[in-house]
Amino acid sequence: MINVALLSKWHVHAKDYAKEASENKDITISVVWDENRERGEQWAQELGVPFEADLENVFSDSSIHGVIVTTPTTAHTEIITAAARHGKHIFTEKVLAPTVKECDEIFSAVEEAGVQLMVSLPRLTERFYLYAQKILDEGCLGNLTSVRCRVAHHGAVPTEESRHGWLPGQFFNKEEAGGGALIDLGAHPIYLSNRLGGKVKAVTARLQQTNGHDVDDNAVVIVEFESGALGTIETGFLSYGCPDQLELYGTEGTLLIENREPRELISDRVEKDGLIMSDQLPKALPSAMEQWVAAITKNTDPTITKEDIRSLTLMNEAAALSHKEGRRVELSEIGKSYSAITK
Template sequence: MLSVALLSKWHVHWVDYMNEALANPNISIQRVWDEDAHRGEAWAADLGVAFERDLDKLLADPSIHAVIVTTPTNMHKDVIIRAANSGKHIFTEKVLALSVSDCAEIYEAVERNNVQLMISLPRLVEPYYLFAQEAVDQGILGELNTVRVRVAHDGTVRTSKNPHGWLPQHFYDPVLCGGGAFVDLGAHAIYLTNRFGGKAKTVTANFVVPKGYEVDVHAVATVEYESGAIGILETGFTSGAGMFIMELHGTKGTIVVENHKVRMRLAGSEWEEVNDLPARMLMPMEQWVMSIQGGYAPTICKEDAILLTAINEAAALSASTGGRIKLQGVSAATGKAI
């Protein structure tokens, strides 16, 4: 049984990971820590477990085997490295860190201490992604030239029920978040497109920061890949009918995904709905637990985490300077520029 501590209720996905942990027969939630002690104490009371105010004391406890991290994004590097140096396995909300160099430091600590780190990139286990990836790998679409992914919701849209939108106000803090819609929600578009496109060469981004906000609430980036494919990444907190769209266009055909519905059209044929999709793979948390138990190699890997941050970092620079950013090669083995 994996004895786990929950670290922070800051990110909106805390409830998802808590529920996944509660539902997993191999996980036992034993402790709570939160940078907001009042919030953490109430959370621990709801769960019927102890609250620990001192993170170092919690991490030094040998009865705690692993941690689930949903802290502010700017705390990830410090918290994850401290956890790794204490011999704890780590499951973390995306993004891993706000710079490639920070990712490299995290992985150095993780690998030196021989602990398992999993970043939650859940769309990489979904049937629509698995089908599309298989089609690309088998050359069914021919030479892939364009990938467009849109992930958007209405978190900032003001309603009578939510006058400021349903996202917590701290999601607009540029220091805590390291950005706005693109760095967080846009991460899904980034890691999906990276899987299809391969190594990125350049990034150009436009972030919209409305009056009264300090971060982007909707954004678009284009990524040029060494393969010749172009990625179009769209995201936002301002989409009243927000939905997930993924398009893959190649010389022999096209795949379009709308939410979980998949259509495909090959050259010379008509559109067809694809109903025979692969089974969903194990969720990231399930993969994490199995990797700790041994004998299981997760499908979500270090390269996914590092290249996600590389695009995010370049997009932020592009948006702030108005320029086209050339990416240095990033080693998936070290997280460092090559």
């Protein structure tokens, strides 16, 4: 049994991870810590577990085997490296850290401690992505020429109750969140595009602050892949009723996916194209948390990799620099180049 501590309810997905952990037969939630004591005590009471105000006491408790981190993003590096030094396995909300330099610090601490680290990049385990990857790998689209991926919602559209909309106010605090729509919701189209398009050469980005927020609430990134293909990453907190969209275009085919359901394949390389039936899709992979548990208990290799995790932050950092300086940014300008990524 893996005894875990829940570290902070800052992120909107904290409750989701707590629910998944509580439903996993190999995990027991043992304690809650939160930088906001009132919030943490209430959460601990809801879960029927103790609250611990001193994080060092959590880390020093030998009965705690792992931590689930949903703290402010900018606190990830300090908390995750400390957890690793104390021999705790780590499951964390995306992104791992705001900068590539911090990611590398975390990787070093994790490797030295010999613990398992998992970042939740959930759509890499879903059937629609696995189908898209299969279609590409089998050459059904010919040479990939363009990728478009959009994930957006209306969480920052002001309401009578809140000028921030239904998202919590802390999501718009740059000192805590480290960024806005792109670093959070935009993670999904970034890591999907990274997998499907391959290694990225350069980006040009525009991060808008539409409603006077401290962070971006609407963003677009134009991606240049090393293969010569182009990509468009779109995200935001201002789009009501917006469907998730993934479009792959190649020299011999097109694949259209909406709301995580493949809709249509048009290709000269398949016997029968057109509408896609659900029985044509691959089986989903185990979730990020299930893969984390398997890595701890069975020493298996997760399908969500160090390169997926690091490249997500690399793209965010390059996009932020592109917006700030109003120019095209090559990824080799940020931290180490792709070729230097250690496996």
